[in-house]
Amino acid sequence: MNVLIKADKLNLGYKKDELIIKNANFEIHQKDFVFITGPSGSGKSTLLRSFYGALKVQKGSLQVNGFNMKRLSSRKLASLRRAIGVVFQDxxxxxEWNVEKNIALPMIINGFxxxxxxxxxxxxxxHINLLHKANKYPPELSGGEQQRIALARALSHRPKLILCDEPTGNLDDYSSDMIWGLLKSSNEQLGIxxxxxTHRLPTHLNIRHRKIEIIEGEVNERT
Known part of the structure; x- marks a missing residue:
């Protein structure tokens, strides 16, 4: 199975003398569904940020979709991000753009x-039951609707990899179920x-998955 993300003795932090992720070793393969869990402040979002180049590698190595994240030019970073969709908690x-144009943004960038x-x-x-809101603007939508739009945007350019930072943390049950269902179908049917x-795994998501847990900077796979 092809390796999409590979960390070898990976160290991450925002200050040189304050490491948040310490000597992490792991692999994520194509078509994996992976949950990154751990206590608040353990470094979950820090690790995720390194996957799309928002945080530089301090020590060790990190490969994402064939790119060496320690030696990544602006041109190569732009190329990498064309293969990634990111869903943020906020x-x-x-x-200033309507819903339709927000979703279209990655496709515009990628020349569709x-x-x-x-x-x-x-x-x-x-698919996300918001066709009737195509001409609305984000401030006119609920939080759940905005997150569904954010996920649709992340999917629009057919990425290899989708990274989600607490995608259902502030959502109602209906929107949460829709987000999980869309992620599941994207993985199973599209091979993304x-x-x-997440700080809380969905109990009803019937999907084969892996779990990586971070505790005090140590990264380990759990069953």
């Missing part, structure tokens, strides 16, 4: 045709690798 939608972009956006909006940071 959505990071563009308030207008016709394909329109068809994909409509399909995704229908899913990595989710």
């Amino acid at each position: 959505y990071k939608l563009i308030n 045709s207008k016709n394909e972009t329109k068809q994909t956006v409509e399909m995704l909006l229908s 690798t899913i990595v989710v940071v």
Whole structure:
């Protein structure tokens, strides 16, 4: 099975003398569904940030989709991010753009045709039951609706990898179930690798998955 993410003695932190992730060794393979868990402040989001180049490697090595994250030029970082979709806990939608254009953003960046972009956006909006909100703006939506839009945006350009930081942390049950269902189908039907940071695993998600736990900077796989 192809390795999509590989860490070897990986050390991460925001200050040189304060490591948050210490000597981590792990692999994430294509088509994996991985939960990253651990206590609050343990470094879950820190680790996730390193996967899309928002945090530099201090020591050791990290490979993501064939890219060496320790020696990554701006051009290579842009290329890497074209293969990744990111879902943030605070959505990071563009308030001045309507829902349709927010979802289309990665497709615009990646040079999809207008016709394909329109068809994909409509399909995704229908899938998350928000087709009727296509012309609304993020401030007009509930938190659950905004997160569903954020996930649709992350999926729109058909990435190899989706990274989610507490995607259901502040959502109602309906929106949470929809998010988990969409992530599951993306993994099972489209073969997208899913990595989710969460403090609470969904009890009803019937999917084969792996769990990586972080405690006091130590990264270990749990069964």
